[in-house]
Amino acid sequence: MDIEEIARMYSIRELKPVAKKYAIATRCVKKIDILKAFPPEALAELTGERQ
Secondary structure: OOHHHHHHHOOHHHHHHHHHHOOOOOOOOOHHHHHHHOOHHHHHHHHHHHO
């Protein structure tokens, strides 16, 4: 699953707690930029949650 598909699945409100967990800034940043900054573990966590 690529980043664009994940961005369509989740709202920014759902991504903020995960970003906070991995110490990624979310203020004044677009959703796609937050997803690009996620480490592979965070992306795996997101894709595993919805399946």
